[in-house]
Amino acid sequence: MFFSRHERQELDKIEQWFEASDPELAHALRDGTLPPNHRLRRWLRVGLDLLAGMLLVSGLLLGASGLILLGVGVLSAAVWLHVAHRPGEEPP
Numbered sequence: 638m639f640f641s642r643h644e645r646q647e648l649d650k651i652e653q654w655f656e657a658s659d660p661e662l663a664h665a666l667r668d669g670t671l672p673p674n675h676r677l678r679r680w681l682r683v684g685l686d687l688l689a690g691m692l693l694v695s696g697l698l699l700g701a702s703g704l705i706l707l708g709v710g711v712l713s714a715a716v717w718l719h720v721a722h723r724p725g726e727e728p729p
Contacts, residue, residue, distance in 0.1 A: 682722065685715035 640648065655663040689712035696704030 678718075678722070682715060682718045685711060685718065689715050 652663075655666070689708050692704050692708030692711060696702065696706075696708055
């Protein structure tokens with residue numbers, strides 16, 4: 638895409654603002670990598686999903702209602718984390 642001179646100047650101003658206000662985000666956007674805290678939160682969500690699945694399956698296979706109830710609780714927490722995380726926004 639070709640930008641006019643004015644559009645290019647506006648984009649440069651936005652880039653400078655990002656550099657000044659949040660250098661870590663600007664660096665991550667430039668390199669295409671996520672900051673470490675984003676990776677940790679993503680692995681936490683995936684880990685909770687796996688744990689909830691294992692608890693539910695184990696509870697069903699063993700007939701242990703306590704494991705099923707615990708699995709439902711962990712699954713609820715995992716769903717909350719997935720819903721609370723919106724791409725492009727800072728997760729809680």
